Amino acid sequence: MLKPGQIITNFKTKKGKEITIRVVDKNDAKKLMDFINPIFAEDTFLLRGPKDLVKNIKEQQKYVKDQLKKVRKKEGFLLLALYKNNIVGTTDLRKGQYRHKHMGDLGITVSKKFREEGIGQELLKILEQESKKLKLKALYLTCLACNLRAIHVYEKWGMKRVGILPRAYEYKGEFVDGITMWKEIS
Numbered sequence: 001m002l003k004p005g006q007i008i009t010n011f012k013t014k015k016g017k018e019i020t021i022r023v024v025d026k027n028d029a030k031k032l033m034d035f036i037n038p039i040f041a042e043d044t045f046l047l048r049g050p051k052d053l054v055k056n057i058k059e060q061q062k063y064v065k066d067q068l069k070k071v072r073k074k075e076g077f078l079l080l081a082l083y084k085n086n087i088v089g090t091t092d093l094r095k096g097q098y099r100h101k102h103m104g105d106l107g108i109t110v111s112k113k114f115r116e117e118g119i120g121q122e123l124l125k126i127l128e129q130e131s132k133k134l135k136l137k138a139l140y141l142t143c144l145a146c147n148l149r150a151i152h153v154y155e156k157w158g159m160k161r162v163g164i165l166p167r168a169y170e171y172k173g174e175f176v177d178g179i180t181m182w183k184e185i186s
């Protein structure tokens with residue numbers, strides 16, 4: 001079972017940076033806020049954008065508390081990729097419930113300056129390894145159809161495009177389709 005703060009792996013990026021992947025811990029709220037707000041402000045392909053920044057540390061502490069509860073109850077996890085003790089990437093998994101409990105919904109984000117160095121692929125590899133331990137049979141997500149880099153990363157990892165949610169997201173003043181992607185892991 002995963003423990004708060006547990007180190008899962010260390011690896012070097014394509015540019016030789018030493019990265020540690022570990023489970024979120026109770027004192028990570030400030031670090032997480034410093035990581036995620038610039039990405040929301042960037043107005044990239046995430047659900048939240050510049051108008052939806054984390055407003056204060058209390059909001060982020062609540063998020064961390066919820067993530068730790070999820071880990072404790074084996075309902076999923078939040079993993080952090082750290083470089084020099086700063087968060088540069090995250091991936092999170094949420095297990096489904098009831099008839100859906102064999103399915104895991106995932107999210108992933110890497111800081112702008114650290115993209116395209118292999119951190120995304122490494123996070124997904126570890127996410128899959130840990131999802132198997134939760135007895136999940138498949139992983140899925142929905143991403144913006146125009147997010148070609150993410151779609152490439154997911155397909156390289158073995159996901160398939162299984163559906164389209166028409167005009168599911170409002171992105172930069174336009175309605176954009178969502179692509180549902182899926183990967184069997186057992």
Ligand SMILES: CC(C)(COP(=O)(O)OP(=O)(O)OC[C@H]1O[C@@H](n2cnc3c(N)ncnc32)[C@H](O)[C@@H]1OP(=O)(O)O)[C@@H](O)C(=O)NCCC(=O)NCCS
Nearest residue numbers: 045108109110115116117118119120121143148149150152
């Ligand atoms: C998507 C994301 C998580 C991927 O993480 P990453 O660390 O950049 O990914 P990697 O370095 O492992 O792989 C990047 C790959 O995308 C490829 N790529 C880059 N731009 C691309 C484009 N426009 N179209 C297709 N592929 C592209 C790279 O060549 C590389 O492929 P390769 O491994 O075959 O050489 C990260 O870029 C990110 O956080 N983006 C912004 C937020 C986001 O989109 N999150 C996902 C929401 S669904």
